[in-house]
Amino acid sequence: MSGRVLVVDDEVEMQRALRTGLRYHDFEVRAVGSGEEALRETASWRPDVILLDLGLPGMDGFATLRALRPTTRAGVIVVSVMPGEKDKVRALDAGADDYVVKPFGTDELVARIRAVLRRQADVSAGEPIIRTGDLEIDLARRSVTAAGRPVKLTPTEYELLRYLALHAGKPVTHTTLLRQVWGEYAVGDKYNTRYVVAQIRKKLGDDPANPRYIVNEPGVGYRLEN
Amino acid sequence: MAPFAAAVAGAVVVTIAIGLVSTRFQVPGLSALYLLLVLWLGATWGRGPAVAASVAAFLLYDFFFVPPVGTFNVRGPNEVVELFVLLAVALVTGQLAGSLRRTQSAAEALAADERAMYELATAALRSPEVAVALSLLSERAAHLEGVSRFALVGMDFGNAVPLAGGSLSADELRQATWSYENRRSVGVAVSDGAVRLMRTQPEGAAPAYLPLASGVAVMEIEADRPSPSDMRMLAALVGLADLLLDRRRAALEAERAKGLEASDRLKAAILSSLSHELKSPIASLRAGLTALTAPQAGLNPEQRELLRDLDGQATRLDRLVGDMLALSRLEAGLELEREPLRFADLVGTTLHQLRPELKGHAVTLEMADDLPPVEVDELQVGRVLTNLIENAIEWASPDGGIAVGAGVNDDRLTAWVENDGPAIAPTDLDRVFETFWTRRARGSGLGLAIAKRVIEAHGGKIRAENRRRGPRFTFTLPLARVTATT
Numbered sequence: 001m002s003g004r005v006l007v008v009d010d011e012v013e014m015q016r017a018l019r020t021g022l023r024y025h026d027f028e029v030r031a032v033g034s035g036e037e038a039l040r041e042t043a044s045w046r047p048d049v050i051l052l053d054l055g056l057p058g059m060d061g062f063a064t065l066r067a068l069r070p071t072t073r074a075g076v077i078v079v080s081v082m083p084g085e086k087d088k089v090r091a092l093d094a095g096a097d098d099y100v101v102k103p104f105g106t107d108e109l110v111a112r113i114r115a116v117l118r119r120q121a122d123v124s125a126g127e128p129i130i131r132t133g134d135l136e137i138d139l140a141r142r143s144v145t146a147a148g149r150p151v152k153l154t155p156t157e158y159e160l161l162r163y164l165a166l167h168a169g170k171p172v173t174h175t176t177l178l179r180q181v182w183g184e185y186a187v188g189d190k191y192n193t194r195y196v197v198a199q200i201r202k203k204l205g206d207d208p209a210n211p212r213y214i215v216n217e218p219g220v221g222y223r224l225e226n
Numbered sequence: 227m228a229p230f231a232a233a234v235a236g237a238v239v240v241t242i243a244i245g246l247v248s249t250r251f252q253v254p255g256l257s258a259l260y261l262l263l264v265l266w267l268g269a270t271w272g273r274g275p276a277v278a279a280s281v282a283a284f285l286l287y288d289f290f291f292v293p294p295v296g297t298f299n300v301r302g303p304n305e306v307v308e309l310f311v312l313l314a315v316a317l318v319t320g321q322l323a324g325s326l327r328r329t330q331s332a333a334e335a336l337a338a339d340e341r342a343m344y345e346l347a348t349a350a351l352r353s354p355e356v357a358v359a360l361s362l363l364s365e366r367a368a369h370l371e372g373v374s375r376f377a378l379v380g381m382d383f384g385n386a387v388p389l390a391g392g393s394l395s396a397d398e399l400r401q402a403t404w405s406y407e408n409r410r411s412v413g414v415a416v417s418d419g420a421v422r423l424m425r426t427q428p429e430g431a432a433p434a435y436l437p438l439a440s441g442v443a444v445m446e447i448e449a450d451r452p453s454p455s456d457m458r459m460l461a462a463l464v465g466l467a468d469l470l471l472d473r474r475r476a477a478l479e480a481e482r483a484k485g486l487e488a489s490d491r492l493k494a495a496i497l498s499s500l501s502h503e504l505k506s507p508i509a510s511l512r513a514g515l516t517a518l519t520a521p522q523a524g525l526n527p528e529q530r531e532l533l534r535d536l537d538g539q540a541t542r543l544d545r546l547v548g549d550m551l552a553l554s555r556l557e558a559g560l561e562l563e564r565e566p567l568r569f570a571d572l573v574g575t576t577l578h579q580l581r582p583e584l585k586g587h588a589v590t591l592e593m594a595d596d597l598p599p600v601e602v603d604e605l606q607v608g609r610v611l612t613n614l615i616e617n618a619i620e621w622a623s624p625d626g627g628i629a630v631g632a633g634v635n636d637d638r639l640t641a642w643v644e645n646d647g648p649a650i651a652p653t654d655l656d657r658v659f660e661t662f663w664t665r666r667a668r669g670s671g672l673g674l675a676i677a678k679r680v681i682e683a684h685g686g687k688i689r690a691e692n693r694r695r696g697p698r699f700t701f702t703l704p705l706a707r708v709t710a711t712t
Contacts, residue, residue, distance in 0.1 A: 208575075
C-alpha cells in the first residue's frame with residue numbers, strides 16, 4: 001500500500017529524514033515548514049495522510065488542524081515532543097486521526113500511517129459487520145460474538161463497543177466516548193467509561209493485562225485493536 | 227440661672243391667673259394649675275427648676291389664697307393638708323419630668339453614636355481601599371474620650387504590619403505578634419459589648435493589645451476617664467476593624483494565590499520549552515537513523531547493525547532526558563491530575579506497553595478482582611509502575627518470575643512489585659531511592675527516585691525490602707470515594 005504523505009515540520013533535518021525514510025517504504029512524500037504552506041499544499045497536491053507537528057512557528061499545529069479538517073479527507077497524524085497528554089486529547093478531539101510522540105522510529109511511524117490508510121479504505125467499504133481478530137460486531141442485528149461465542153451486552157456497553165469498532169485502530173478520547181454514548185451531560189466523568197470498559201472486557205473474556213480487543217491509551221482513552 | 231428665674235416668674239404668673247379666675251368663679255382645686263408649670267419645667271430643664279417652682283408655688287399659694295390671706299400663716303388642718311399635697315405633688319411631678327428628660331437626652335446621644343457608627347461603617351465598607359477605611363476608623367476611635375491612641379496592625383503571613391493609627395516601636399510590634407499568635411489580649415478585654423480595662427495603667431504606661439482574626443488592635447486608654455458609652459463605641463469600632471482586617475487578608479491571599487498560579491504556569495512553560503529543545507534533535511537523529519536501516523537504503527547487514535546500535539543509544543538518551551524532565555516537573559511541585567482509576571487497569575496498561583521488554587518473563591498478578599478504585603494521576607502512577615517493573619525485569623533471573631500485587635490496608639491501597647533476583651544489600655535498601663544512585667553500570671539512577679517522588683506527591687510511602695523470593699518494592703496509594711453511574 002502506498003500513498004501521498006505531507007510532512008509538516010519546521011525542522012529541516014526532520015523533513016529530510018522523513019522524506020528519505022518514507023520513500024524507502026514506497027510513499028510519495030512532500031515536506032513543508034509552516035501551517036500556511038500545509039494548507040496550500042493540501043489543497044493543490046491532495047495528500048492521503050498529513051503528519052502535522054504541533055510546535056510550528058506562526059500558525060500553530062492546533063490552528064492548522066482546525067483549518068485543515070473541513071477542507072480535506074486526508075488522515076491527520078499529529079506529531080509532538082510535548083509529553084502532555086492534554087495535547088493528545090485536544091488534537092484527537094479537534095479531528096486528528098492519531099498521535100505520535102517524538103522521538104519515534106521510522107517503522108513505528110510507517111505502521112501508524114498504514115493503519116490510517118487502512119481505516120480510510122474500510123470506511124468507504126461500509127460493511128454491516130465489523131470484524132477485528134475473532135471479535136464480530138453485527139451492526140444490523142446489534143449482536144456481538146467473541147471467538148464464535150455470543151456475548152450479551154447492556155445497551156451502554158454495546159454502544160461503547162460499537163463506537164470503538166467503527167473507529168477501530170484509532171484512539172478515541174474519553175470525552176468523545178462520553179459524548180457519543182451517554183450524552184453531553186456526562187462529559188467529564190471519566191470513571192463511567194473506565195467502568196463500562198472493564199465490564200465489556202470481562203464479558204469478552206479480555207485480560208486487561210494483555211488485552212486482545214480494547215487497549216488503554218493512558219491519559220487519552222481507548223482504542224480497539226484491528 | 228435662667229431656668230430658676232423662669233421657675234419663679236412662672237409661679238408668679240400662675241398665681242395671678244388663679245387670682246383672676248377665683249375672683250369670678252368658685253372653682254375648687256385651682257392649685258393644680260401649678261402642676262402644669264412644674265411639669266413643663268421638669269421636662270425642659272430637669273428636676274432643679276421644677277423643685278424651685280414647687281417651693282415658689284407653695285409659698286405664693288399660701289400667701290395669697292390660704293386663709294388668713296396676706297400672711298404665711300395657716301388657719302386650720304385642712305389648709306395645711308392642701309398646701310403639703312400641693313408641695314408633694316409638685317415635687318414628684320418635677321422629679322418624674324426631670325428623669326424623663328434625662329432618659330430622652332441619653333437616647334438622643336445613643337442615636338447620635340449609632341448614626342456616627344453607621345456612617346463610619348458604611349464609609350469603611352464602601353471604601354475600595356481598606357487602608358483608607360482603617361485610618362478613618364482609627365481616627366474616630368482616638369477621638370473617643372479617654373482613648374489617647376488607637377492603632378491597627380495587620381498580620382500578613384506571620385509578619386506584623388502597622389496599618390493605621392501611627393507607627394509602632396519594634397517592641398510594640400513584637401508584643402502585638404505575641405498577642406496575635408497566642409490569642410491573648412493584654413490590658414483590655416471586650417465583654418458585654420464594651421471594651422474594659424483589665425488593669426489600671428499608670429500615666430504613660432505600655433499600650434493594651436487586643437488580638438483580632440487577622441490583626442491586632444493596639445490602644446491606650448486613660449484609666450480614670452473612660453465613660454461606659456465610649457467604651458461601648460470603642461468595642462463597636464474594634465468589631466468593625468476586625469471585619470476590615472479580614473477583608474484585607476482575604477484580598478492579600480487571593481493575590482498571593484494568583485501569583486503562585488502564575489509561577490506554576492511559568493515553570494510549566496519553561497519545562498515544556500526545555501523539553502522541546504532537548505528532544506527535537508534526538509527526534510531528528512532517531513528518524514534519520516531508523517530510515518537508513520530499511521533494506522531499500524541498500525546498506526549491508528553490518529552497517530545496519532551499527533545504525534541499530536546508534537538508534538539504541540539515541541533511545542537511551544531520550545529516556546534519560548525524559549526522566550530528568552519528569553524529575554524537574556516533580557521538583558517544581560506541579561499539580562497532579564488525580565482521578566478515580568482501577569489499579570488493575572493501570573497495571574494492565576503498563577504491562578501492555580512493556581511487552582517488548584518483558585520477553586520471556588512471566589508476570590504473576592496477585593490482586594483481587596474487586597479492588598476499590600484509587601484516586602491518582604494516571605500517567606504519573608503509570609510511570610511508577612513502568613519504572614518498578616523495568617527494574618524487576620532487569621534483576622529477575624532469565625526465565626524467572628515477576629509478581630505484581632495489591633490489597634487494601636485501612637483506607638489505602640498497598641501495592642508491590644517483586645522479582646526473584648538477588649537481594650539488595652541491607653544498607654542500600656533506603657539508598658536505592660536516592661537520585662543518581664544505581665546498582666547497575668548503565669542505569670540512570672532516576673527511575674526509583676522518580677517513583678518515590680510520585681508516590682510521596684500522592685501522600686503515599688514507598689519502601690524496598692528483601693523477601694524470601696527476592697527484592698520487593700511496596701508502595702501505598704489513596705483510595706477514591708466514587709461509584710459509577712451506568
